[in-house]
């Protein structure tokens with residue numbers, strides 16, 4: 001049996017999300033930590049990976065403009081990393097986005113964050129850019145989307161088509 005075998009992924013309603021704050025504290029620093037905590041409270045969907053009834057990882061998801069999915073934050077508790085838990089969370093997110101007929105899914109990661117680059121690449125995400133996205137959606141549209149996604153300098157935008 002691998003560590004993944006006992007993982008169950010569940011929805012976490014707003015009133016129960018404070019119990020996940022420690023995973024963010026282990027995973028982010030500075031501005032990202034503050035912003036991830038605020039997002040945890042406000043965002044549409046939070047899914048948690050549960051191991052023996054305890055949360056060990058989470059992903060925050062959002063829909064942009066009806067047909068675009070966005071993976072806001074994904075984090076796994078330090079003691080549970082490198083066992084495929086983030087991959088399970090991302091696969092679960094992509095399944096949900098597919099069921100709700102999203103045409104594409106974005107995520108932004110810090111440049112040189114090897115673990116998260118490897119994670120998203122393993123699920124078929126590839127780097128894209130403002131100019132590439134705006135060719136398809138137009139400048140204004142893309143600018144609004146970037147604002148909503150909160151892509152900041154030092155981050156790379158990743159995209160996966162859901163055809």
Ligand SMILES: CC(C)(COP(=O)(O)OP(=O)(O)OC[C@H]1O[C@@H](n2cnc3c(N)ncnc32)[C@H](O)[C@@H]1OP(=O)(O)O)[C@@H](O)C(=O)NCCC(=O)NCCS
Pocket residue numbers: 027028072073074075076077080081082083084085086087088108109110113114115116118119120122
């Ligand atoms: C990024 C993070 C979520 C990965 O969680 P995880 O459960 O350890 O990842 P997984 O075990 O599911 O690994 C998924 C893939 O990434 C690769 N990977 C994971 N950690 C890695 C590391 N430290 N170095 C290189 N590759 C790594 C795995 O090999 C795997 O690829 P594969 O399926 O091709 O073998 C975790 O490191 C984390 O919480 N980091 C802090 C928060 C963060 O940076 N979040 C991402 C931006 S929002």
